[in-house]
Amino acid sequence: MDTIVCLKQVVDPELPQWDFAIDPATKRQVRMGKPLVISTYDENALELALQLKEKTGGKVTALTLGPQGEVKDAVRLALAMGADEAVVIDDPQSPQRLAADKASVLAAAIKRIGRFDLVLTGCESADWVERAMAPFLAEALGAACVTFISRAESRDGALSVRRTSEEGFQTVDVRLPAVLSVTSDEAIRPRLPKVKDIMAAMRKPVANWTRADLGAEDAGGAKGVEVKDVSIPERTTKVEFLEGEPAEQAEALVARLRALKIL
Amino acid sequence: MSITLLRGAIVLLMLTVAAGVSARKLWRVYRLIRLGDGPVPLQPIGRRLSHLVIEVIGHTKVFRRFSSGLLHLFIFWGFLVLLSTIIQVFGEAFVPGWTLPVIGREPWFVLLQDVFIVLVLIGVAMALYLRLVVRPWRLVTQDQFGAYLILGFITGIMTSLLLSRATGIALGHAGWAGGAIVSRAVAGWFEGISTPVIRGVFEAAWWVHIGIVLYFLTWIPEGKHLHLITLGPNVYFQKARPRGALAAVDIETAERLGASRAEDFTWKDNLDVFACMECGRCTEVCPASNTGKELDPRRLHTDLRKQLTAVGAQLLAEVPPDEIKRPALVGEVFSEAFLWQCLSCGACVEECPAGNDHIDKIVGMRRHLVMEEARLPENMEQALRSMEARGHPFRGAAVTRTAWTAGVQVKRLDQGATAEWLLWVGCAAALNERNHPSMRALVSLLHAAGMDFGILGDAEVCTGDPARRIGNEYLFQTMAKQNIATLGRFGVRRIVTICPHCYNTFKNEYPQFGGQYEVWHHTQLLARLLEEGRLRPNGSLRTAVTFHDPCYLGRHNGEYDAPRRVLGAIPGISTVEMAQCRDKAFCCGAGGGLYWFEDRTGERVSHARTRHVAATGAQIVATACPFCTLMLEDAAAATNATARPVDIAELLAQSMGPGA
Ligand code: SF4
Numbered sequence: 059m060d061t062i063v064c065l066k067q068v069v070d071p072e073l074p075q076w077d078f079a080i081d082p083a084t085k086r087q088v089r090m091g092k093p094l095v096i097s098t099y100d101e102n103a104l105e106l107a108l109q110l111k112e113k114t115g116g117k118v119t120a121l122t123l124g125p126q127g128e129v130k131d132a133v134r135l136a137l138a139m140g141a142d143e144a145v146v147i148d149d150p151q152s153p154q155r156l157a158a159d160k161a162s163v164l165a166a167a168i169k170r171i172g173r174f175d176l177v178l179t180g181c182e183s184a185d186w187v188e189r190a191m192a193p194f195l196a197e198a199l200g201a202a203c204v205t206f207i208s209r210a211e212s213r214d215g216a217l218s219v220r221r222t223s224e225e226g227f228q229t230v231d232v233r234l235p236a237v238l239s240v241t242s243d244e245a246i247r248p249r250l251p252k253v254k255d256i257m258a259a260m261r262k263p264v265a266n267w268t269r270a271d272l273g274a275e276d277a278g279g280a281k282g283v284e285v286k287d288v289s290i291p292e293r294t295t296k297v298e299f300l301e302g303e304p305a306e307q308a309e310a311l312v313a314r315l316r317a318l319k320i321l
Numbered sequence: 322m323s324i325t326l327l328r329g330a331i332v333l334l335m336l337t338v339a340a341g342v343s344a345r346k347l348w349r350v351y352r353l354i355r356l357g358d359g360p361v362p363l364q365p366i367g368r369r370l371s372h373l374v375i376e377v378i379g380h381t382k383v384f385r386r387f388s389s390g391l392l393h394l395f396i397f398w399g400f401l402v403l404l405s406t407i408i409q410v411f412g413e414a415f416v417p418g419w420t421l422p423v424i425g426r427e428p429w430f431v432l433l434q435d436v437f438i439v440l441v442l443i444g445v446a447m448a449l450y451l452r453l454v455v456r457p458w459r460l461v462t463q464d465q466f467g468a469y470l471i472l473g474f475i476t477g478i479m480t481s482l483l484l485s486r487a488t489g490i491a492l493g494h495a496g497w498a499g500g501a502i503v504s505r506a507v508a509g510w511f512e513g514i515s516t517p518v519i520r521g522v523f524e525a526a527w528w529v530h531i532g533i534v535l536y537f538l539t540w541i542p543e544g545k546h547l548h549l550i551t552l553g554p555n556v557y558f559q560k561a562r563p564r565g566a567l568a569a570v571d572i573e574t575a576e577r578l579g580a581s582r583a584e585d586f587t588w589k590d591n592l593d594v595f596a597c598m599e600c601g602r603c604t605e606v607c608p609a610s611n612t613g614k615e616l617d618p619r620r621l622h623t624d625l626r627k628q629l630t631a632v633g634a635q636l637l638a639e640v641p642p643d644e645i646k647r648p649a650l651v652g653e654v655f656s657e658a659f660l661w662q663c664l665s666c667g668a669c670v671e672e673c674p675a676g677n678d679h680i681d682k683i684v685g686m687r688r689h690l691v692m693e694e695a696r697l698p699e700n701m702e703q704a705l706r707s708m709e710a711r712g713h714p715f716r717g718a719a720v721t722r723t724a725w726t727a728g729v730q731v732k733r734l735d736q737g738a739t740a741e742w743l744l745w746v747g748c749a750a751a752l753n754e755r756n757h758p759s760m761r762a763l764v765s766l767l768h769a770a771g772m773d774f775g776i777l778g779d780a781e782v783c784t785g786d787p788a789r790r791i792g793n794e795y796l797f798q799t800m801a802k803q804n805i806a807t808l809g810r811f812g813v814r815r816i817v818t819i820c821p822h823c824y825n826t827f828k829n830e831y832p833q834f835g836g837q838y839e840v841w842h843h844t845q846l847l848a849r850l851l852e853e854g855r856l857r858p859n860g861s862l863r864t865a866v867t868f869h870d871p872c873y874l875g876r877h878n879g880e881y882d883a884p885r886r887v888l889g890a891i892p893g894i895s896t897v898e899m900a901q902c903r904d905k906a907f908c909c910g911a912g913g914g915l916y917w918f919e920d921r922t923g924e925r926v927s928h929a930r931t932r933h934v935a936a937t938g939a940q941i942v943a944t945a946c947p948f949c950t951l952m953l954e955d956a957a958a959a960t961n962a963t964a965r966p967v968d969i970a971e972l973l974a975q976s977m978g979p980g981a
């Protein structure tokens with residue numbers, strides 16, 4: 059099964075809260091000087107792709123869109139974990155773009171890569187949480203799409219996946235080619251590369267393309283979606299003292315908590 | 322054929338057989354040792370010889386247990402002195418009454434021999450008392466049979482020697498006996514006994530003596546008694562690199578990373594296992610063993626010896642690799658828990674009378690687990706991933722690297738400032754709020770002393786130390802090289818740091834990759850500033866303090882005094898030492914990467930340490946390491962202990978009065 063995994067590099071979502079800043083000019087998170095990591099669910103998607111490859115064979119290609127200078131670590135990690143090759147689409151503007159805009163470029167790249175049975179993405183990115191990439195890609199590629207999958211099993215050329223929904227789990231048989239967005243599962247724990255894999259990764263092929271190579275010239279401005287404003291939610295703390303004897307305080311406390319709909 | 326000739330011929334035959342058997346066994350041990358690779362460091366001869374003299378002849382390590390030391394000293398020196406009598410006894414086989422030329426008949430020498438016969442017997446008696454009455458844990462868990470056998474041999478050799486000397490005197494053919502007061506006294510017992518009987522006793526004692534000595538000779542190359550031969554070379558060849566430095570691996574060329582088979586260790590590691598006398602001192606001091614964990618540094622050596630002997634025999638017999646019968650060294654002989662419980666605290670290394678290095682072997686096997694198999698405890702893995710992604714091992718840290726500088730005046734080299742000294746903060750101090758007061762105190766002290774210093778701010782990245790101890794040499798080297806480049810870019814030559822782990826890495830490990838700096842621990846610099854009168858504490862603290870030695874400042878770098886000098890300079894402080902202090906200090910539980918993984922088996926190491934603190938009655942436990950502060954704080958909170966940790970810098974700053 060040949061799989062293409064889309065990986066997005068984001069500012070480390072585990073940075074301390076007060077290290078989070080928004081650039082008012084671009085209305086985007088400040089990236090300068092912050093550690094970048096592969097978005098959490100994208101790493102899960104890669105792990106799932108590698109597990110499928112271990113069972114059914116085939117090839118795993120890591121695909122990423124971003125400012126070329128910034129994505130080296132992500133690409134190297136993906137190759138060290140076990141991806142066979144990587145494609146980088148250089149786009150210095152990518153951190154400003156949203157899913158709708160990027161999907162067309164990624165789809166063009168996937169078509170250029172050619173053969174694939176599966177395209178995997180994370181179910182949501184750790185920064186924008188749009189949850190839209192997989193459907194956009196599926197539409198552009200004319201492939202089937204299942205979102206929020208946590209397990210996948212291949213059976214005679216077809217794929218059976220487990221989807222997490224609000225009601226519980228759904229088991230879905232998917233025709234290939236398909237685009238799947240991956241959530242988390244205890245069986246999906248992104249592997250730690252062994253040192254010999256890290257060394258081997260240095261010799262694996264990485265293709266560097268530009269948007270122009272894909273015929274996706276930058277039209278400027280966002281497609282379909284526009285960000286009007288962003289802000290960091292403010293957290294306030296209020297302290298109330300309840301008067302009286304302990305028994306009265308307890309009663310008052312219960313009443314307050316009920317009023318606040320906590321109880 | 323004359324009796325003398327016949328006797329000479331028999332003894333010669335016995336000697337040849339015994340020496341042959343012994344040599345064959347030794348040759349085998351030598352070949353097993355040489356299955357390992359690694360350099361043979363002959364230089365510097367002077368320093369190595371002086372170590373040999375001090376540690377072996379002087380018994381410095383053995384004397385860390387006084388009575389064991391004394392009894393062993395009697396037996397060991399007795400062995401050296403009485404080698405002369407053994408040679409003489411063999412000489413007598415050929416020339417009756419023969420003694421060593423020149424000194425053999427000197428009264429003082431003869432006296433010396435007599436005195437040592439008695440001292441060795443006293444030593445044996447002490448050993449029996451220790452084993453039968455005192456029964457320390459480390460001895461009762463030993464191979465007891467072998468130990469009693471050897472004591473029996475020694476007793477046999479000594480009594481037969483004494484008897485043959487005494488009967489020789491009684492028979493009147495000892496013209497040398499002037500100084501032999503003990504032998505003469507024993508000879509007195511034979512007065513009035515008929516000459517043939519005495520002659521019979523003499524002959525019997527003489528043959529028994531030769532017999533035991535020769536049997537003993539064939540027996541030495543086995544088990545723990547081999548240390549008679551291996552210990553000298555083991556001490557001579559002890560590693561030249563600083564105690565706190567682990568050996569670098571050439572990742573690019575290494576065929577296998579780390580050790581997972583008996584033959585993967587260096588020849589020196591192999592010599593270690595053959596020099597181990599199973600004394601158990603390492604295990605007796607090991608904080609992991611002491612808190613009920615599986616780790617047992619003595620077993621590390623005895624089991625490695627068994628494996629090397631069994632697997633080595635097959636290798637030497639050229640059994641094809643896939644037909645060699647062996648249990649998995651990592652996972653079966655030593656469980657993963659065993660390997661992950663080591664704090665790399667160095668207590669075992671400090672104690673070992675054979676000069677063995679336990680940490681090298683454990684880290685060797687960890688290297689295999691981490692780099693070849695990518696198998697390690699979850700939290701350690703997270704710490705390493707965090708080092709890669711964020712440049713620090715504290716996943717989920719709630720503060721940024723420079724948060725502690727809020728409201729503090731400190732130059733930022735990463736923002737263009739220049740300074741004579743780099744103040745290296747280290748991740749443990751920077752990324753844990755609990756340590757921020759220590760950092761602020763240190764900065765205020767350095768300002769008060771008029772020091773010109775700055776920090777790297779956001780350009781500071783973990784030294785890589787946790788990765789190296791956990792076994793990810795690759796990540797360590799990557800980070801070391803990156804840091805050396807950064808320090809070069811900022812022209813850093815002098816470093817002062819609050820973290821003993823960073824201190825050790827800069828001082829002892831970065832030189833392996835070309836990074837040479839003048840490195841100071843903050844307690845060393847503060848002691849110096851106090852002595853130069855650049856810091857003058859005036860306020861009195863009036864409190865009882867005990868000092869917890871960080872392993873990487875104390876044992877690994879030999880600095881026990883600077884922190885104590887600083888404490889001594891603070892007016893009003895009274896210091897009480899813990900029973901386990903200085904080179905006998907007990908780890909806080911964070912070393913060896915175990916800050917990120919604590920085995921829940923048995924008692925927590927940090928809780929045990931808190932008990933040691935409590936036993937002193939001190940109100941404060943002074944620390945000199947941000948990891949120790951974190952561990953002891955948590956442990957004190959969890960065990961409701963009264964004494965809380967405070968970094969020495971903070972104590973000193975408090976005594977500087979307002980405005981300091
Ligand atoms: S270094 Fe410390 S924890 Fe490790 S084996 Fe030695 S004494 Fe035990």
Ligand code: SF4
Binds near residue numbers: 601619675
């Ligand atoms: S390793 Fe050293 S301290 Fe430990 S049992 Fe052997 S000789 Fe004794």
